[in-house]
Amino acid sequence: MPRPTKQAPDSGDARTRLLLAATDLIRSKGFAATSVDGLCQRAEVTKGAFFHHFASKEALGVAVAENWRDTTGAFFASAPYHAPEDPLQRILAYIAFRKAIISEDLPACTCLAGTLVQETYATSDAIRRACAEAMFGHTATLEDDFAQAIAAHGTIGITAQSLAQYTQTVLQGAFVMAKAAQDPDPAHAALDHLYCYIRLLFSQSKGVNAP
Amino acid sequence: MPRPTKQAPDSGDARTRLLLAATDLIRSKGFAATSVDGLCQRAEVTKGAFFHHFASKEALGVAVAENWRDTTGAFFASAPYHAPEDPLQRILAYIAFRKAIISEDLPACTCLAGTLVQETYATSDAIRRACAEAMFGHTATLEDDFAQAIAAHGTIGITAQSLAQYTQTVLQGAFVMAKAAQDPDPAHAALDHLYCYIRLLFSQSKGVNAP
DNA sequence: ACATACATACCAAACGGTCTGTATCGGGGA
DNA sequence: TCCCCGATACAGACCGTTTGGTATGTATGT
Numbered sequence: 328m329p330r331p332t333k334q335a336p337d338s339g340d341a342r343t344r345l346l347l348a349a350t351d352l353i354r355s356k357g358f359a360a361t362s363v364d365g366l367c368q369r370a371e372v373t374k375g376a377f378f379h380h381f382a383s384k385e386a387l388g389v390a391v392a393e394n395w396r397d398t399t400g401a402f403f404a405s406a407p408y409h410a411p412e413d414p415l416q417r418i419l420a421y422i423a424f425r426k427a428i429i430s431e432d433l434p435a436c437t438c439l440a441g442t443l444v445q446e447t448y449a450t451s452d453a454i455r456r457a458c459a460e461a462m463f464g465h466t467a468t469l470e471d472d473f474a475q476a477i478a479a480h481g482t483i484g485i486t487a488q489s490l491a492q493y494t495q496t497v498l499q500g501a502f503v504m505a506k507a508a509q510d511p512d513p514a515h516a517a518l519d520h521l522y523c524y525i526r527l528l529f530s531q532s533k534g535v536n537a538p
Numbered sequence: 539m540p541r542p543t544k545q546a547p548d549s550g551d552a553r554t555r556l557l558l559a560a561t562d563l564i565r566s567k568g569f570a571a572t573s574v575d576g577l578c579q580r581a582e583v584t585k586g587a588f589f590h591h592f593a594s595k596e597a598l599g600v601a602v603a604e605n606w607r608d609t610t611g612a613f614f615a616s617a618p619y620h621a622p623e624d625p626l627q628r629i630l631a632y633i634a635f636r637k638a639i640i641s642e643d644l645p646a647c648t649c650l651a652g653t654l655v656q657e658t659y660a661t662s663d664a665i666r667r668a669c670a671e672a673m674f675g676h677t678a679t680l681e682d683d684f685a686q687a688i689a690a691h692g693t694i695g696i697t698a699q700s701l702a703q704y705t706q707t708v709l710q711g712a713f714v715m716a717k718a719a720q721d722p723d724p725a726h727a728a729l730d731h732l733y734c735y736i737r738l739l740f741s742q743s744k745g746v747n748a749p
Numbered sequence: 750a751c752a753t754a755c756a757t758a759c760c761a762a763a764c765g766g767t768c769t770g771t772a773t774c775g776g777g778g779a
Numbered sequence: 780t781c782c783c784c785g786a787t788a789c790a791g792a793c794c795g796t797t798t799g800g801t802a803t804g805t806a807t808g809t
Contacts, residue, residue, distance in 0.1 A: 340788085341788075341789070342788095356661055358568075358570075359569075359570035359657075360570040360661065362763075363765060372789085372790095374766085374790085374791080375768095376789050378767075379789060380789095383766080384765065433659070433660075434660055445653055445656050446568040446570075446571065448718065448720065449644075450566075455720065459718040485731075489727050489731070490731075492724055493728055496712055496715045496724065496725075497711055497728075499714040500707035500708055500714070501707055501711070502656075503652050503655065503656060503711070504673070506656055506666075508670060509666065509670075516703065520696075520735070523696075523739075528734075552755070573799080574798080575798075585757085589800070589801080590753085591754090
């Protein structure tokens with residue numbers, strides 16, 4: 328039973344506020360540069376509250392990744408791109424949707440899991456796994472649409488899983504490039520190329536595209 | 539004039555060893571988690587030497603990114619993929635080459651600039667710029683080949699710069715996915731898709747692929 | 750002799766984490 | 780309905796270590 332705190336009663340309980348603040352801070356500064364003290368300050372929570380809810384900073388990292396998987400899962404599940412009846416159109420609508428939500432505010436629109444995993448893949452297996460679950464879990468939701476598109480079109484020599492993962496790959500790369508350029512343009516351009524690739528793939532004759 | 543240290547006289551001067559050690563550590567643990575002390579220990583150098591060569595940790599970050607640009611620049615300049623006479627074949631050879639050098643040893647084969655920029659894009663403009671220079675500088679070397687391929691083939695409705703940057707985007711995304719999966723397979727698969735995309739693009743008729 | 754290239758000791762601040770205390774809850778017995 | 784109970788949810792002071800950075804000293808090549 329969450330209980331609102333005296334300090335900031337409006338914005339949920341301490342755990343929720345910590346998760347939210349951590350998501351923000353990690354996406355802009357990274358995990359290591361996000362201190363527990365700074366986190367508590369941002370969340371308007373004391374250190375006692377932090378270590379009551381999370382056994383360690385690493386445990387917070389895991390929880391943030393899990394929370395990211397849950398919230399983004401719900402977000403994309405209720406997104407409008409599922410509307411088209413044609414599975415290929417759903418995929419193209421997905422790509423267009425992903426492109427549309429990439430703005431200048433990169434800390435707010437980039438992927439927490441991708442950022443977090445780059446820092447921790449070699450030092451914390453627990454965090455790495457939680458990030459991987461978020462990322463590959465999301466690609467799994469695309470897999471169905473790709474499978475249906477392949478079934479409708481006839482085989483194109485590439486698996487649905489591979490295409491779904493490639494989509495995620497382009498997105499992750501797009502975020503890195505946008506951060507480097509301090510500009511969403513390279514990300515938008517990348518999604519245009521992905522869009523173009525998918526269209527090209529599914530307008531080809533059978534079985535000639537095996538890599 | 540570099541002078542070998544008493545402590546480790548075989549492996550170059552202190553600055554070089556620090557740059558090398560920093561590249562290693564940042565690629566596996568990230569920038570923030572790489573402490574100056576740990577760095578000096580790894581490089582077999584004292585702290586005095588560190589702050590003699592670098593004004594601050596941030597200055598080291600910039601120097602590492604610049605060094606990365608220089609060393610990878612030389613590495614790719616002398617790589618075998620430039621051999622084919624056909625520019626399109628050079629590009630495909632480049633992609634195959636990039637695929638070939640991605641192994642299980644992810645800290646050793648992933649991109650320093652991509653890792654570093656994700657952590658620092660919002661906190662250090664100097665480091666971000668140095669990383670961007672390394673990344674976009676490398677894409678610029680691909681641009682020529684793409685431009686020639688487009689010229690040879692006739693316009694395909696996409697600029698050489700956009701294609702070169704997309705190539706880099708896929709690579710960066712491939713590294714993130716490989717780290718999350720703790721496995722180079724997703725990266726290899728991504729480069730197969732990129733290879734496939736380029737082939738598809740340049741086997742189309744004129745001007746129909748504009749995204 | 751002078752600048753460069755280190756070495757070593759040291760520092761205040763920040764770090765992750767612990768400890769103890771208190772307020773608030775739902776639930777159970779009288 | 781009342782009070783009491785243990786459990787949960789914090790609050791806040793405290794601790795040892797590590798952090799980036801500095802100050803000062805020394806060796807070495809030119």
